[in-house]
Amino acid sequence: MSYYLRRITFYVVTMWAAVSLNFLLPRLLPGDPAKIMIGKLRRANGGRPISQEMIDAITSILGSDEGSMWDQYVAYWGRLLQGDLGVSSTRYPAPVADLIAQALPWTIVLVGVATVISFILGIVVGAWVGWRRGTWLDHLVPITTVFQSIPYFWLALVLVAVFSVNLGLFPIIGGYDFFAFPAGPEWSWAFVGSAVTHAILPATTIVLSSVGGWLLGMRNMMVSTLSEDYVVTAEAKGLTPRRIRTKYAARNAAIPSLAGFGIALGFVVAGSIVMEQVFSYPGIGKLMIQSVQGLDYALMQGVFLVITVTVLAANLFMDVIYGFIDPRARHNG
Structure with missing residues (x-):
């Protein structure tokens, strides 16, 4: 119990520090980010004045010269607890929470599925390569x-x-065919098929770029585990090679990879910025680049906060799972 209490306390403190840093960053920038954003909103609104409620929301999120820093900090936490992340200046008057909610499913499905596929491929193939070490299967390591x-x-x-371009098998950019996008709230099979077709090349890029690390790590851990005493004892007892490979060697060799997998899952929400930019995929990574290019402070803060919360939650979840799988972590953690 003390292990889990320590881990939860650590992540709560880390979460508080991340949110506080998210609050301070715009206020450490030169100038007044709130006034800059208000000016951009007025220009985007054709020079017409914006409502006082909008101005109050912007100054609460980004800060202003009025009011103490502590009052701004308390107001910032109050809005966060209500789910208010502010209004985007580059896509005024769209709320930041809505923009993130629109981009998040695309990134989670694409990057999440690709990450799980690359992890499973790397672990399974790496365990087999480690089991058959010294054979032609070892050539898979340098290839990946x-x-x-x-x-x-x-x-x-x-x-x-x-x-x-050359074969014309897959679309070049985008996340779906514009003409297949459903007009109503319900999705159509044409839209789902279009989204899957557009996701194949981005997902392939992620899998090819990440499977090598999982495979190499699992292969090396498998080779190390095969020399452990409990594996040698299992062989001396006359257990079948399949049982030794799966129940004794691979199961224990995969434990260190779970920690890395938890971190990888946490960063799924961050998306693959380069990949989403190349394919113009409508995910969090592309949204982050657009916020930086447009100096959209509210959107930058919102994306950073969502990524931070997800990474911390994923790591906490994996720490809990790791404590169940390996009892040594509960005593040494």
């Missing part, structure tokens, strides 16, 4: 490592050039 060492954007551009 080459893909991992290739820059993300270059691999994405090669896939686009080959499969989209």
